[in-house]
Amino acid sequence: xxxxxxNPRHLVRRRGQEARLRCSPMKGHSxxxxxxxxxxxxxxxxxxxxxxNIIDESxxxxxxxxxxxxxxxxxxxxxxxxxxxxxxxxxxxSSPPQSYATNEKLFFGSGTQLSxx
Amino acid sequence: GxxxxxxxxxxxxxxxxxxxxxxxxxxxxxxxxxxxxxxSGKGPQFIIDIRSNMDKRQGQRVTVLxxxxxxxxxxxxxxTQPGDSAVYFCAENIETSGSxxxxxxxxxxxxxx
Numbered sequence: 001x002x003x004x005x006x007n008p009r010h011l012v013r014r015r016g017q018e019a020r021l022r023c024s025p026m027k028g029h030s031x032x033x034x035x036x037x038x039x040x041x042x043x044x045x046x047x048x049x050x051x052x053n054i055i056d057e058s059x060x061x062x063x064x065x066x067x068x069x070x071x072x073x074x075x076x077x078x079x080x081x082x083x084x085x086x087x088x089x090x091x092x093x094s095s096p097p098q099s100y101a102t103n104e105k106l107f108f109g110s111g112t113q114l115s116x117x
Numbered sequence: 118g119x120x121x122x123x124x125x126x127x128x129x130x131x132x133x134x135x136x137x138x139x140x141x142x143x144x145x146x147x148x149x150x151x152x153x154x155x156x157s158g159k160g161p162q163f164i165i166d167i168r169s170n171m172d173k174r175q176g177q178r179v180t181v182l183x184x185x186x187x188x189x190x191x192x193x194x195x196x197t198q199p200g201d202s203a204v205y206f207c208a209e210n211i212e213t214s215g216s217x218x219x220x221x222x223x224x225x226x227x228x229x230x
Contacts, residue, residue, distance in 0.1 A: 045219065
């Protein structure tokens with residue numbers, strides 16, 4: 001049973017280019033979360049998605065960032081017109097369908113390290 | 118060895134010693150807390166969790182203590198091993214808000230052989 005798969009592991013972009021980060025959740029998981037981590041810092045929540053729905057995007061920057069989780073295929077975090085400040089590790093996590101009676105643990109992928117030149 | 122609050126991001130201990138990593142959480146409404154271990158180049162790995170109706174929970178070699186009065190969380194690792202070297206993060210959550218986690222800044226634990 002494969003874990004959360006993220007690709008690419010490393011992504012280098014020049015300022016102004018677009019970055020696309022992919023995340024395939026664990027089998028049976030229908031909830032995906034994206035977090036960003038700057039060096040020497042903790043993870044910061046960006047967005048929470050279910051299949052074809054954005055549930056909570058309160059951590060997403062208002063411009064240039066978007067996320068989707070289509071019915072088929074991986075979740076995509078898209079950053080348009082990247083700037084140097086976007087350089088960070090981006091982690092995806094997944095969880096099975098929610099039940100508020102129990103808090104399901106998140107399972108994290110190994111992340112995509114984005115470097116903007 | 119013991120870390121002191123969020124202003125001491127590193128903790129160095131000898132192999133076999135017990136380690137205590139501290140965390141001050143921010144939201145008094147948080148009712149679920151998790152400790153994660155993150156090794157270099159990897160994603161966070163779940164260690165142990167605790168709900169706010171408890172003040173202590175034990176796992177294998179790890180114990181989490183929760184003090185809601187002062188909004189403080191600690192992770193105790195018994196007989197620390199070199200493989201425990203990593204950055205440790207506490208995370209807080211409000212269960213009815215879903216699985217959105219708020220992470221602390223982390224503590225780098227180094228275990229010297």
